[in-house]
Amino acid sequence: MKIAQIYVILDELAPFCDQESWDNSGLLIGSFDDEFDDLILSLDLDFDLIKNAKPNSLFITHHPLIFKGLKSLDSSKFPSNLIKEMIKKDIKLISMHTNFDKHILNKFVLSQILGYKNFTQIGDFVLKFEVNKSFEEFAKEIKNKLSISNLRVVKAGEFVKTAAFCTGSGADLIGEFEADCFLSGDFKYHTALECYENELSLIDIGHFESERFFGDCLALALQKSEVFATITNSINPFEYR
Template sequence: MKTAEIYTILDEIAPFSDAEPWDNCGILVDNKDFDSITLTLDLDEKILESSENNTLFITHHPLIFKGLKALSSTKYPSSLVFELAKKNCSLIAMHTNYDKHALNDFVLSEVLGIKEYEKNGFICEFIWNSSFDELAKKVKNAFEIKHLRVVKSSENVEKVAFCTGSGADLIGSFKADCFLTGDLKYHTAFEARHDKLSLIDIEHYASEKYFAQSLEKALKKYGISAKIANSLNPFSYM
């Protein structure tokens, strides 16, 4: 199968034209033809080494994100680009376009178990009408997070906003009592506490590790099979 053919299908699932202007979605490495597909949140050394030649990798996070001013076979990410070329592999990234059209919905409904919600761009909003502690417990169990970082601004929560990955920049674009997202920073927490907005950090990796599972389900509707690879979480916990 040709890379251009699968790109057309992916564009139907989540149009690449809907990616954010700063993003780098689409075909990043193209060897024209491929024999198999591997889906993964990120491409790392272990996944690439264990894969067959002529593999098409479809990732959530773009391997090539910022402009590369030089190519080195020993420095990330160009070292992986060299290896992709050696193995005649291709790479497509589906990032903010997939967040908007599929990933946020999949994680909220299939992982967190929230079936009724409203969608506005990246943000999903749902009614909770219960205690903050009960919501935190549900999130902690669903995402299997051992130590949950929170900002508890009130005892009870009526309306919740949700976004996988890193959504702190979206604060102010919605009205809610609590926001679930990842990569929350110290000063963001201070501001939210002052503004009576509770926060639950669902972690970047923990909230987006379902990308491959989500896309595999979507591709099956087109009769396309794919392998799932579990990419490395760069953080470890002690």
């Protein structure tokens, strides 16, 4: 199969033109005329994934390996070390980041993993839904469904009537919605303090933990076009103790 063929399918699922201006989704390594033998889906790339991949494979990742402009390639440093190995093994790469968040990933995780199928979308990324549970009950539910061993929370109220949701890192979206609780990842200390004082509870669902379902939901979507892939995942660099 040619990269151009699968690119058309991907573009229909989550148009690359809908990515944020700062994003770098699209074909990052390879050409549209290239063919590939194996298709692999992963949140990110790490050296072991590249080492174990067969030559002439195509990776589709959520996060772009090449994000900011590279002025040099130091093969002893990430990401240049991976790029060197990928070129040696003729491994291609497509990334679907903010375009995939907007169209598929956020809705999939909230409805299929967390089980909240009735929601409204606010802007491009935020999904708002009714909870009507105590904060403690809601936090425990989220912890169990996402299998998070240590859940970071900001408890600004006893009851959660409505919540807002965004996978990955959504702190910059605070202020765009009204809710009792916000679920996202990568919250910083000052954000937590501000939200506590403003009576917005937070549940930090982790960047990796909330987006690790990228391969699962993309694989399901590709199967409708009779395209089948191997689902894997890069390492989570964090350990919880």
